[in-house]
Amino acid sequence: MAQTEFFDNLETRSPAEREAAQMAALPLQIAHAQRNSAAFADILKGVDAASVNSRAALARLPVTRKSELLERQKASRAQGGDAFGGFAALVRGPGMSRVFASPGPIYEPEGAGRDYWRAGRALFAAGFRAGELVHNSFSYHMTPGAFILESGAHAVGCTVFPAGTGQTEQQLDAMVDLQPAAYTGTPSFLRILLDKAKEAGTDIRSLTKASVGGEACPPSLTAWFKEQGVDVYQTYATADLGLVAYETQARQGLVLDEGVIVEIVRPGTGDPVPEGEVGELVVTTLNTAYPLVRFGTGDLSAILPGTCPTGRTAPRIKGWMGRADQTTKVRGMFVHASQVADIARRFPQVHKARLVISGEMANDQMCLKVEASEVDDTLRGLIETAVRDVTKLRGDVHVVPPGSLPNDGKVIEDARSYQ
Template sequence: MTTHYDALEVRSPSEREAAQFATLPQQVAHAQSHAPAFTGILKGVDAAAVTSRAALARLPVTRKYELLALQQSSREAGGDPFGGFSALRYGAAMPRVFASPGTIYEPDSTRKDYWRMARALHAAGFRAGQLVHNCFSYHFVPAGTMMESGAHALGCTVFPGGTGQTEQQVQAMAELKPAGYVGTPSFLKIIVDKAAEMKIGLPSVTRAMVSGEACPPSLRDWFAGHGIAAYQCYASADLGLIAYETEAREGLVLDEGVIVEIVRPGTGDPVAEGEVGELVVTTLNPDYPLIRFGTGDLSAVLPGSCPTGRSNTRIKGWMGRADQTVKVRGMFVHPGQVADIARRFPEVLKARLVVSGEMANDSMHFQAEAASIPEGLDQRIGEAIRDVTKLRGTVQLVAPGSLPNDGKVIEDARSYK
């Protein structure tokens, strides 16, 4: 299984970085001219100058809730249902339209392996000439089509099992003898349990590509105990494949078609390597050219490279959600406000707002790592808290490295009993 999908996976990190940032200016310019939403979002940006991570980090982050709001307002006005984010229009170049909860609409494309899932399937051991039993949904959401298009790009045949009808899934697997399963891990466990109940063996199913929900090590080991090597991937309807697991089982390797940054929640500021933050993804897909798209998911970069020889950056995988907005004494407090407060003081290296007490009787405690503590710093921070949030809060200054590395900018420690 150590054979790589293509040479892109093993090129040097410097070669990859140079290639991606040579392509990025064209993608930014393309988004500005072909995706009307980015005409506004990137107004005044010199696309030719976006040739480095530092330059990319100066562009605004567009988060999923903002994309949804723009789509909704555009639809309400009788305009583009995609909110100006798609470079494609209805017609032969857009064979399907999908819907994700919200509702967010996503365009399909005639481009081969449009969501780039073949790379993840290959890393999971799927090969040309095999049958793939696809149990992701084909209804409304693109998950089924995402996996099917990747399997076809590998040269596989696909059985579109979809969701539900567990006994029929077992029967089809027993009779068609697929090489493996793709779908959610929970549904695979249901199928395996049902097969045991029906006293039907599924010896051909020796591998699985699972996604859409967590697959903890205990469940992965349970699959292994039933002869199935299950691998995870991290993908979204907007971006396609973002990262995938390899046989090394050491984090997830980033896909070759995206540029990933990890930023402090509520900001667009990249964090230090290894620090937990929000995944912000720039896709090199010209049909749906999302530039600095905030996924709302937390993760962190792992040091070093994958033992399988794949040289791209690895991330830890999904570590929670970055949207930590809370309501305190009737007022919403956002991660971006915590960042605004911290930016006012060059001494503050990292900040965390802890909300404690009981609902309707809560209190805010602003914890800040400080490189130095000049006299009156805590008082000035307290005044900034009041100015930004319109609420009062206490201030605790701590030594650098004292705050947890968990991606939390706001910790809700209140009792909800």
């Protein structure tokens, strides 16, 4: 697919040039986080920032997951301290334009400046252009979603109607009067608007493009939108990180943003998986206002081979493929993905492991399936002992050939019957 326009020249850099630039920026960002973020001064204590100049060095740093961010924020607030838990490198004033609250609550700062969340790149790829009106139906209440997309629309040169959520009839009236070309919001609310317009005979044919997020938008729904005359593209952004990845006209995965370094790791660990394997998306942002280092999103994805047919050369991910937190309860005990990884790590012969929980309620059975070339009865017994030592539960061990386990990111599979 030919692409003649890009948001900026960063999108068409050679992969080698991009990697070199990001690895050069990485040690500076690590040092900045250590100096200006109390949380990362603690998390990265003793780390030589100058030495973190490669993906291998980055992979040796700890992963900070949202649950830890929340706990640090709660602890700090309980002591009358920083509401951000020491993660922000900003102070209130001209450099911090807004504060948001996500469920938890987790508080996130918004730094000053044009397109702080870097969403303009995603909207441009979705066909948004200067002079167009964007109907923004993300919530303007407490959470940052609406502001992420609004700032991106402004960066492209669009005007924004801040519709927010609800009040469907009034939103349709505004669409008739204002004739927006584009929509931002959840795919489910866009479908509601289109269905209601059709029922009422309301003409909103001015709407021809959309950038959606906040929930899954499967190909079947994208096709339905196309039938209604709206080209819909997915944008993957979070309140912590801003833009992470975005869909293009090629519709072959999501292209990674230029301002993030992404790793795919084994769920429950910080260990990168081979390219193409499904794992947890871990992001290091180059944003100096909120310098998150190896932030675990909790989302599953995988790196796609090659580059986007539109000419954008950044790596691509498959998109959202589920959640990485696979904690489950077995016989009254919590079992975590990190425990499965701990067991596998003890045995060099084991390449990959998957804990399958089966049986019916009150009759749980555990089987650790391991990919290995050769495992004798002695080693199998040692692995079973490790299962018991780590989880405090008994479980069988079943050896399968390398490549046999599904590539779906699951480390714990709950196959129990709940009927």
